[in-house]
Amino acid sequence: MEIDELFLGITDMIGEVTDIKWIDMDFGQMDSDQRPPVGYPCALISIDFPQISDLGNNVQKPKVLINVKLCFDYQGETSVKAPPNTRIRALSYYPIVKSVYKKLQGQRIGTSPMKRTSQIESARPDRIKILQMTFETVFVDDSAR
Template structure:
């Protein structure tokens, strides 16, 4: 699993506009006045996994083989300091929509890409959700699924 998480982190880090890429350990929630991140950020975590038995292979370790389906949560967050009101200036609106440009760049990097060519299938986007917060942080979660084969 660590190979997959590190590969995703490296791939997202290729996007120069993202200042901070890390495993999500609660950086956006567990802070006093300022989250310990740089803006904008992308945080990666394993949401869920289910595994099925696909038989035995005595030549492999472990010999009981499985197929897994996991969901990964990529949280994209930024300080939202400008609004996107229709009557705002073009410059202000463009800055207000920046997070969606980042989400598109992440999607272009991850969707259909294999983070571990030996054991995984391709990442497939499954859902997206905005989180309402009471601070100036705009937070969007993108969920990807990944099939792990013969593990």
């Protein structure tokens, strides 16, 4: 398996979550002060190899971290003083997060099933809510043979 196949496999799986309107590689779209020109909710994907084992004969086994940044145009109010229906609507992004998690968790895209290792939420001043999930897997890279 090569990194492009890995990326395409991940984006295809996330593409099955119909609520996601935009799926792309993470090029730092959310790092700008200006509102990014993407469809919301969106999924931005990056892939890292933080550790690589050498198996010999130009074959390696990388530990793969798949970072899925889910971005939402957040609307609503979650204060305990807000009406209950308003609070429920404000949390409507959580089912989308759960759907993406269920699409990826346990899927075998490498030599081991993907497993979520972290989930971190953040928010921007322009009310874009960002939730980043990191999944881990490994695969055998024999592309240098």
